[in-house]
Structures are given as C-alpha cells and as structure tokens.
Amino acid sequence: MSGQSITDRIAAAQHSMTGSAISKAVCKATTHEVSGPKKKHLDYLIHCTNEMNVNIPQLADTLFERTANSSWVVVFKALITTHHLMMYGNERFIQYLASRNTLFNLNNFLDKGALQGYDMSTFIRRYSRYLNEKAMSYRLVAVDFTKMKRGIDGVMRTMTTEKLIKTLPIIQNQLDALLDFQANPNELTNGVINSAFMLLFKDSIRLFAAYNEGVINLLEKYFDMKKNQCKDALEIYKKFLYRMTKLSEFLKVAEAPSSLLEALEQHLASLEGKKTKELNADTRASTLSSAVSSLSSTGMSFSRMDEKEKQQALEEEQARLHALKDQRLKEMNMQTRPLPPPAAIR
Numbered sequence: 388m389s390g391q392s393i394t395d396r397i398a399a400a401q402h403s404m405t406g407s408a409i410s411k412a413v414c415k416a417t418t419h420e421v422s423g424p425k426k427k428h429l430d431y432l433i434h435c436t437n438e439m440n441v442n443i444p445q446l447a448d449t450l451f452e453r454t455a456n457s458s459w460v461v462v463f464k465a466l467i468t469t470h471h472l473m474m475y476g477n478e479r480f481i482q483y484l485a486s487r488n489t490l491f492n493l494n495n496f497l498d499k500g501a502l503q504g505y506d507m508s509t510f511i512r513r514y515s516r517y518l519n520e521k522a523m524s525y526r527l528v529a530v531d532f533t534k535m536k537r538g539i540d541g542v543m544r545t546m547t548t549e550k551l552i553k554t555l556p557i558i559q560n561q562l563d564a565l566l567d568f569q570a571n572p573n574e575l576t577n578g579v580i581n582s583a584f585m586l587l588f589k590d591s592i593r594l595f596a597a598y599n600e601g602v603i604n605l606l607e608k609y610f611d612m613k614k615n616q617c618k619d620a621l622e623i624y625k626k627f628l629y630r631m632t633k634l635s636e637f638l639k640v641a642e643a644p645s646s647l648l649e650a651l652e653q654h655l656a657s658l659e660g661k662k663t664k665e666l667n668a669d670t671r672a673s674t675l676s677s678a679v680s681s682l683s684s685t686g687m688s689f690s691r692m693d694e695k696e697k698q699q700a701l702e703e704e705q706a707r708l709h710a711l712k713d714q715r716l717k718e719m720n721m722q723t724r725p726l727p728p729p730a731a732i733r
Contacts, residue, residue, distance in 0.1 A: 423582030436476035485526035491515035520564035533593035
C-alpha cells in the first residue's frame with residue numbers, strides 16, 4: 388500500500404483532537420507509506436527530545452505501541468524512528484531506553500498478508516535485536532560507543548587494561564548484532580529498508596572506529612599484561628580479526644592485519660610454560676609496531692568517512708536553518724501586512 392492509509396489518517400486525527408502533538412508526529416513518521424520516515428517528522432521528534440517539558444517515557448511508549456501494529460511497514464518505520472532518535476536526539480532518550488527491562492520483543496514478528504511481508508519481517512526481527520543490543524551497551528557502560536571521543540587521547544585509547552578487557556566484548560556484541568542484519572544489495576528493495584540500512588551503516592563506521600582504537604590500546608599493553616589478561620586479550624584479538632572480515636563485506640573496506648596473531652599466541656604460550664620458539668625483542672617490537680600502524684591507518688579511513696558524514700549533516704542543518712528563517716520572515720511579513728479598509732456600512 389502506498390500513501391497514507393485511512394487508518395493513518397484516523398489515528399492522526401485522533402491525536403489532533405486530544406492535543407498530543409508528539410503522538411501525532413510519531414503517527415505521521417510511521418505511516419503505511421512504503422518509504423522512510425519523513426525528515427520533517429524526525430526533526431520535530433528530535434526537537435522534542437531536547438525540550439525539558441517533554442515526557443520521554445511517553446514518547447518512547449508511543450513508538451513501542453507502533454511496533455505492535457500488524458503491518459511490516461509501520462513496525463519497520465517505528466524502529467527506524469527510534470534508531471534515529473537514539474543517534475540524533477538528546478541523550479536522555481537513549482538513557483531512558485537503557486533503563487527499561489525490556490524494549491522490542493519482535494523475535495516472532497511476521498506479516499503474512501502484505502507484499503514483501505515475509506522478507507521484510509526477517510529484517511525487522513534482526514533490526515530490533517540490534518536496537519536492543521545498542522540500548523544494552525549503553526546500560527552496561529553508560530556511554531554510546533558511536534558518540535565517544537576518539538583519537539590518541541580518546542576514551543578507548545586511554546582506557547586501562549582491566550576496563551578494556553571488560554568493555555571490548557560489549558562492543559563486539561553490539562557489532563555482531565549490527566552485522567547480523569545481513570542485507571545484500573538485492574534485498575534493499577524499498578525506501579523503508581534503505582533508511583534502516585543507512586542508519587546501520589553510519590553506526591557501523593563509528594562503532595568499529597571505537598572498537599579499532601580499543602584493540603590498538605590492547606595490543607600496545609599486551610606484552611606487559613598478566614597471564615590471565617593475556618588469555619582474554621588474545622581471545623578478543625582473534626574475535627576482532629573475524630569481525631574485520633565480516634565488516635569488510637558490510638563496508639567494503641580492507642581486511643585487518645593478522646600478522647600479530649602468531650606473536651601473541653607464542654607470548655601467551657611462553658607465559659603458560661609451554662616450549663615455543665621465542666621471538667627476540669626487536670622482532671616482537673617490529674611486529675607490534677607494524678600491526679598497530681596498520682590498525683591506525685584503518686582507523687583513519689573510518690574517521691575520514693565519519694568526517695564526510697558530519698560535513699553532510701552540517702550542510703543539511705544549515706539548509707534547515709535557512710528554510711526556517713525564510714519561513715519566519717514570510718510569517719512576519721504576513722503579520723505586518725496592512726489590513727484592507729473596512730467595507731462601507733450599508
């Protein structure tokens with residue numbers, strides 16, 4: 388079904404009558420129209436998250452209610468709207484989501500009665516799991532990995548060994564949930580799933596950049612770690628290499644270096660008392676330096692992609708401000724326009 392359905396129009400009218408502007412905007416962002424949520428409705432909801440008199444739980448609950456709809460279009464758009472607010476809304480929105488015991492329970496969702504219903508329902512189930520994992524990550528570490536400070540003095544590069552070993556698996560879990568979306572180009576067949584994929588693409592750039600910087604920090608600390616820490620760090624690094632391969636399919640970027648793996652395994656084996664050929668200090672330092680350098684280059688490529696996106700967002704924001712300014716000028720002109728003389732009294 389294309390365009391707003393009768394149900395959409397009735398729901399919007401009901402919210403207009405009750406005076407709930409937020410519910411009306413959510414309704415308009417999640418219509419049966421097979422296209423992504425409209426920008427003006429998303430912008431309004433982002434604005435709402437920044438207003439202190441707006442009830443964030445009520446906003447979130449309205450989105451949750453939309454996911455109870457039987458239409459894959461409405462449910463998918465409710466998830467996209469939620470994701471958009473997690474990314475661009477005030478932090479108190481994701482804080483509230485993280486505080487809830489349950490978010491989306493769509494593991495059994497299936498729309499049997501619509502065109503593309505079966506295919507899109509699969510992606511809805513995967514997408515909802517990612518959003519649940521994103522909220523859980525925030526709940527565990529009280530920070531959104533996609534928004535944290537990066538660079539040599541950033542959060543992941545300055546984290547202690549103990550905190551790194553606890554934090555990197557949380558990033559791994561979130562990245563796994565993202566990569567499980569598994570949409571190939573032939574399956575991006577409409578504006579709804581395309582909107583979801585673009586948000587996932589943006590999250591993947593920032594999420595992996597934080598992951599990459601954490602692994603660099605881990606490698607730099609590796610040869611000074613205790614035995615148990617080495618075990619954990621080595622397992623994290625092995626998983627990192629595997630995820631790099633999966634991510635390269637998702638982002639079409641180069642595979643991460645695996646040259647350090649042998650050195651890490653040998654070092655751990657020596658700590659466990661196993662007989663193994665020992666790398667001399669120069670070889671070990673050279674291998675470590677090469678791997679860190681390569682990972683740093685990968686991180687720079689992600690930063691360039693992120694900067695390009697930020698520049699585009701800035702340009703879009705400036706365009707919105709200009710449009711808003713023009714609209715206000717028109718309204719002011721209408722208000723200051725002289726009234727016509729009153730008609731002669733007959």
